[in-house]
Amino acid sequence: MKSRRLPPFATKIITILTAKHKPLQNPKSNPRIILLHNSKEHNQTLITNNKTLNNLVKSGCLSSAIHLFDEMPHKDVITWNIMISGNNFYGFQQKALYLYTQMVYDGILENCSTFSIILSSCNNAGFYKGGLEVHCRVIVQGFSRNIYICSALIDLYMKMGCWDVATKLFYGLKERTLATWNLVFRGLCENGRSGEMLRWFSYMIMEDVEPNALTYCYLIRGCGHERLLDGGKQFHSRVIKKGWLVSNIFVANSLVDFYSACGSVVDCERSFDVIEPENVTSWNSMVFGYAANGLLLDALQICRRMHCWGKKPSARSYAGLLNLSSRMNYLIVGTQIHCCVLKQGFDMDSVLLQSALIDMYGKCGDIAASVCLFDNLPERTLESCNSLMTSLLHCGVIEDVIELFGLMVDESIGYDAVTLSSTIKALSTTASASSTRCTLLHCCSIKLGFGADIAVSCSLVDAYSKCGKVDVSRQIFGGLHSPNVICFTSIINAYARNGLGAKCLEMLNIMIQKGLKPDKVAFLCVLIGCNHSGMIKEARLVFNSMRTDFGLDPEKQHFSCMVDLLCRAGLVDEAEELLQYPPVTDDPVMWSSLLRSCRILQNDNVGRRVAVKLMDLEPDDPAAWLQISTFYSEIGDFETSAHIQDIAVARKIGKDIGFSLVEV
Structure with a gap:
């Protein structure tokens, strides 16, 4: 019988198994x-x-x-x-x-x-x-x-x-996982790009990635930032279909914040009503929402209901009430809220409330109370310093703003975009304003990475234009990646201040072409630029387009600018026609300005009508009666001028006699 030959690997195994093994060595010797x-x-x-x-x-x-x-x-x-x-x-x-x-x-x-x-x-x-x-x-x-x-x-x-x-x-x-998509949506919110959320959300759905409750929280909050009411309502409907409105309290609270940010108080209340009353966050969202929309009584009513339910307002709620008090100049209400804050023990612990209190007293004109609160803080923070700085700027205490900036640098508190923006504004309003000072802070902002910040850039545009450096203002504006309405308004104001009306119109057209809707401030700056440049035809077009193209009703400042421009051009008839519309039909200052132009132009037809209107508006103002009497005298109607003086004497209309008072 023929023997079978073993494969090589089997031979090797047999050799190893049959080999004589040496005894194991002591591990310590190996x-x-x-x-x-x-x-x-x-x-x-x-x-x-x-x-x-x-x-x-x-x-x-x-x-x-x-x-x-x-x-x-x-x-x-x-x-x-x-x-x-x-x-x-x-x-x-x-x-x-x-x-x-x-x-x-x-x-x-x-x-x-x-x-x-x-x-x-x-x-x-x-x-x-x-x-x-x-x-x-x-x-x-x-x-x-x-x-x-x-x-x-x-x-x-x-x-x-x-x-x-x-x-x-x-x-x-x-x-791309859901967590990565949520990260992008959070970034859109934090970077002020919430308007792009709908587009990114559609991409996410196309990739068959199912959003969760956190996704909708970011989306709804982003719509609130940009006041995208229609987009937020679409996400609201999706939330209802998913059943998260009842099961997820964070989504429900985000809807309350969204509708309050968009000013839709009715929808805000409806979203609040479906939330269980035990949830404190929703109550505080309602207080903050009412306060953000200027509904002080409703916000205080919610606070009262919270106390009935055994709930306490949070620091955010009190901050919202204090911010409303500062906007509405309600010092008494702000002081009462301060008392509630003291009872709750928030004043020394919450940086948010410290800043809100300093801001409230400053914006209401009690700058001494703001400084007192700041001096008694256990620790000076960047937020509290910024609040005091904006309060000082609001009250016109310019030198103290610059001194506070030096204090923040010396004590290593640090500074941010708000600090730099406020300091630049303060420097531009001082009597010793110069481009050198602006350049120093400009370099400082670039070094710290705030060169592209919108608030800092707008302040620099304004500051350089006040110093006559319009080319530098234009250069700063050109460096902004995506300028918004405020940025365009700043550069338009810079051109208007320096009498460049054509440039104002050019920037307005660029702004509209980029899809941005100019506000009333932007239109006012354009009208001022046209006024300084004597551009009557262009000013008419801009003034009329406010209501017809953009749905904005002109305010007193817009009418005043147009009346001044028309009076300078001698078009007093058109100026009188403008003054027939509210809100300026009962404004004695504009009628007085028109009468002054009629006196200079010797236009007795319009001037007589304006004089009668001014007597009706200012029956007890001696300056108005003197102006009317002077007008009739200068057009040669001495009889009417004397008659006006006799009426003033009969009514005992006269100037108050000044006096001096010296305290020893």
């Missing part, structure tokens, strides 16, 4: 075994230390965790991740970034968790330069396609305002 044994001990010790380190961080003992971390002889990527994450969680982002740098220097390679944590830390602290460096490391290490890291990078670039880069990263993902 260097290779010793090394393996020590490595196992080190690994076990490292795992144990990492567990202890993680427990210390989670329990809040960060100092003990740091002490253990410093004493550990061996550290791996998990050890560094625990410490970086712990410092980031407790607000020590700078320390987290330092630890990450040390980790890279020690030659420890990052993993997905490392990049996600450190990018979050850079984002939270505003360390955008460090975030860009981390992005380079992500590309080098080959993690640029990881969905979690890419989500963190998208969030970083959206916070930086680099929307194009964030969009490119987003579309570069192979798979």
Whole structure:
């Protein structure tokens, strides 16, 4: 019988099994075994230390965790991740970034968790330069396609305002999850791009990604920011179909905030009525909503009902009431709300209420109370300093605004766009306003990354135009990526101030072509520019287009500007015709201005009618009667002039005699 030949691998196995084995050596005498044994001990010790380190961080003992971390002889990527994450969680982002740098220097390679944590830390602290460096490391290490890291990078670039880069990263993902879409919607809200939400939402539906309750919270809040009532109602209907209106309190509260932001009080009340009365957030949303829409009595009524239900208003509700008091100049109401705040114990704890109280007293004209509140604060924050600064600016205490800015710099409080904008406005209104001072703050804003901020840019446009540097104002405006109505109004006002009426009209046309709707302030600036340039025909077109094309009713300032322009051009008949319309038909100042023009132009036909109208409007004003008497005298009607004087004497109309008072 022919023997079967074994395959090679079987021969090798038989050889190993039949071989004579040497007796096992003592592990202590084998260097290779010793090394393996020590490595196992080190690994076990490292795992144990990492567990202890993680427990210390989670329990809040960060100092003990740091002490253990410093004493550990061996550290791996998990050890560094625990410490970086712990410092980031407790607000020590700078320390987290330092630890990450040390980790890279020690030659420890990052993993997905490392990049996600450190990018979050850079984002939270505003360390955008460090975030860009981390992005380079992500590309080098080959993690640029990881969905979690890419989500963190998208969030970083959206916070930086680099929307194009964030969009490119987003579309570069192979798979876009619901969490990534929610991140984009949050970024749209925070970056003032809520108007694009409907378009992005349609893309999300096309990719068959089902939105959740958090998605609708972002969408509804974004519609509230942009006052997109129709879009918000569409999301409201979707929420009802999904059943989240009853099951998810956050969605229900977002609807209350949305309708209050859009000024739809009836829909706001309906959304509030379907929420259970035990929910405090909805009550506070209603208080804030009523206050935001100027309904003070309704807001106070809700507060009273809250007390009946055993609920307490939050700091946000009180802040809304205080802001309404400052807007409406209700000092007494604001003082009463301050008393309620003191009883609740909010005044020393809430930065929001501290700022609202300082702002309320300042905007109501009691600047001494604002300064007193600021001086008694346990800690001066950026928000409280900004509130005092805007209050001082509102009350015209310009020098103190500049002094407060110096105090914020000296005490290392810091400053933001509001601080810089207020300081630039203050500098532009001082008697010693100069382009040099504006340039210094301009450089400061660029250095700190506020060069593209809308508020700072508009203040700089206004400040440079007051100094006659219209070309610099235009350059700043041209540097804005997406200027809004306020930006266009600022540059139009800059041209109007310097008598460039044609430029005002040009910017108005560009503004309309971009799809922006000019407001009443923008039209007023254009009319002022036309007035300074004597552009009568163009001013008529702009004035008429306010109502016909944009549905805006002209106010007193618009009529005043047109009347002044027509009087300068000698068209007193047309000016008189304009004064027949409300709201200026009973304005004695404009009729007096028209009478002055009739006197200069020797137009007795219109002047006589204006004189009669002015006597009806100002029966007891000696200045008006003197002006009328002078008018008749200058047109040669001395008899009527004397008659007017006799009537004034008979009615005992005369100027009050001035007197001096000296206190010793």
